[in-house]
Amino acid sequence: MDATVKPLRIPPEMAIYAEKHEVFDLLQSLVRNLVVDKPEDPIQYLIGMLKKGSVEVPRVILLGPPAAGKRTVTRAVCERTQAIRVTVNHILKEDPDFSGQAQQCQDRGEKIPSDLWIRMVRSRLSRIDCVRRGWVLEGIPRTREEALSLQEAGIAPDHVVILDAPDDVLIERSLGKRIDPETGDVYHVAFMRPESVEVLKRLEPPKELVTEELVAKQLHQYRREAHGLLRTYGPHLCCINTDQPHLDVCAQVLSYVLMRHRSSAPHTPRILLFGPPGSGKSLQAGLLAHKYNIMDICSGKLIKAVYADESSMGELLKPYLESGEEVPDSIVLQILVARLSRLDCTTRGWVVHGFPRDVEQAEKLQESNHTPSRVFFLDMTDDVAAERLSLRAVDPVTGERYHSLYRPAPSAEVKARLVFDPRDSESRVRARLREYWEQVSMLQAFYPDAIHINADQDPHTVFQSIESRLVGRLPKTLTDAKESQSE
The missing domain is CATH 3.40.50.300 (P-loop containing nucleotide triphosphate hydrolases)
Incomplete structure (x- = not known):
């Protein structure tokens, strides 16, 4: 319509409806996914996305050094948001198409090839449970190379959380770590004792030998890669100090995950x-x-x-x-x-x-x-x-x-x-x-x-x-x- 001939009148109901149902954000998300995935049939791809209800679900990466509390925080976030927790072990065990190749590399003491590992991660995240409910990648990616490969594969998180604490605190936590053999929950003899006496009695130390030298080596290796990860995920990154009660850490992470990034959609106040x-x-x-x-x-x-x-x-x-x-x-x-x-x-x-x-x-x-x-x-x-x-x-x-x-x-x-x-x-x-x-x-x-x-x-x-x-x-x-x- 030519606005110089007849002014365009926009009923207020149109803007209210569009903002209420986040129509502009929906279109923005659909176009972004379309450009990233480049499907052969764009129309059917968009229809499939809308049917799956996967437009706005949690897509979170949670990283941190050993004993930073990744497992505890990830479980808390997934429990509250109903997102799927995805770890390295989950991907290796639950993917029959690739587990054989990955297992052979591990048996030979070799590193899993980057392209194979990225295909395994992408395959896991493309399953219907992750598509419908969202996902939290715990400890993935481990290097800047992996992070860039994930981005090239179209795996882009909405929120990235890095948990951290001083090395002496992390070493103390690693040495005092205890595991519930029935649930797999992680506790600590001083910082995070279970409330139940029964759980306290059945706690066991980790099966693998944990020494101060080993933990220090693992921390050194993590810190060497952490700088590259920080550079990769700068715009979506939130660093949280975990040298505080775990309930406070979980609350801060959950608050950030539920925060929505500023939208470029038109908004009429x-x-x-x-x-x-x-x-x-x-x-x-x-x-x-x-x-x-x-x-x-x-x-x-x-x-x-x-x-x-x-x-x-x-x-x-x-x-x-x-x-x-x-x-x-x-x-x-x-x-x-x-x-x-x-x-x-x-x-x-x-x-x-x-x-x-x-x-x-x-x-x-x-x-x-x-x-x-x-x-x-x-x-x-x-x-x-x-x-x-x-x-x-x-x-x-x-x-x-x-x-x-x-x-x-x-x-x-x-x-x-x-x-x-x-x-x-x-x-x-x-x-x-x-x-x-x-x-x-x-x-x-x-x-x-x-x-x-x-x-x-x-x-x-x-x-x-x-x-x-x-x-x-x-x-x-x-x-x-x-x-x-x-x-």
């Missing part, structure tokens, strides 16, 4: 700001609108603007505003929806504050297909909010705002002419705060993914907290991961 009176909603909305060129929409100002333009809707508002009555929700929603449906809002995005004030209004807003992509609650105590509002005043000559504590008048002359808004009296502010807290718990339940920000900080610090959660993608929750794998 649709932001709702909630907060008690005095929390700075108007200020933060103005900062967001200025930096990201989105529309700042305050429901109160919007109603006054519609009333002032003397349109038919303004005439409808007239009796309510002149009598001081509250404007019905149906009229407010009609005005807000009309504003959000304009071209500037649908193409540039918006930040709304002052609406909705309760769950009924939130439900009506959602029914209108104007769904927010981010919801923020600016949290603040009543005492701080009352202090912010009840002590502020305006200079009627210059229009400047002042505050008795935060921004006092520059001179006695200015101070003498300051005007205080009667609505900012402490009694009326406390009443507005009570109204807010009566509704906030239900609004928080209606928006369970909302982000809470401490508003009792410098305004620019608050803005940075909002901005950091606005530009990045929301992390994938464990519930989302399990639902996508069960479909």
Whole structure:
């Protein structure tokens, strides 16, 4: 369509649907896999990918020196994400097509050829369980050469985790390692003792002889290859110090694995700001609108603007505003929806504050297909909010705002002419705060993914907290991961 002849109107429902179902990310992932794998029949290949549901599943490489806790962390991650744990032993034992050749090399004491090893890894990861549920490669690749060969074969992880600790800690862990013969779980006599007395009694030392010299040699060999691995996986790499409780290590790794990399898909910000009176909603909305060129929409100002333009809707508002009555929700929603449906809002995005004030209004807003992509609650105590509002005043000559504590008048002359808004009296502010807290718990339940920000900080610090959660993608929750794998 020629935009110069007839402007292209994009219904807001299109962008909301595309972002809700991550259509652009889906297309990006399909094209990336298509270019990497280069199938003879691209259409059937894409259909197969969509049927397998393999577009967004965990693809993780977890590396580290001996005794860094790779096995423990990998099992924890796989248990929480339902991904398939893949180790060197698994590949050698579970692949009948190649195990004979690989076993012959091992029997002769030779290294498995790189091309054979890469084919074995790729064959294992192409099985239906890894395709549908994702995978975690534990200790693979071992060298930069292997890493580059995996990339050439199209095996590209979304996340790479390297566990590490000082050599003296790793040596101590290796010497104190104990194994449960029934489950294969690894424990340590000091750092990671089992809670069950029965498990503790049946623990055994590793079958292979472990000495300090042997561990030091293994660490030296690992460190010699680690630098090349770091260079290979730089953009997707996360290094975690494992010289801390293993539960903390597992939590950090899981948090990183569930983190989603920034997407190049188009994104139209649709932001709702909630907060008690005095929390700075108007200020933060103005900062967001200025930096990201989105529309700042305050429901109160919007109603006054519609009333002032003397349109038919303004005439409808007239009796309510002149009598001081509250404007019905149906009229407010009609005005807000009309504003959000304009071209500037649908193409540039918006930040709304002052609406909705309760769950009924939130439900009506959602029914209108104007769904927010981010919801923020600016949290603040009543005492701080009352202090912010009840002590502020305006200079009627210059229009400047002042505050008795935060921004006092520059001179006695200015101070003498300051005007205080009667609505900012402490009694009326406390009443507005009570109204807010009566509704906030239900609004928080209606928006369970909302982000809470401490508003009792410098305004620019608050803005940075909002901005950091606005530009990045929301992390994938464990519930989302399990639902996508069960479909």
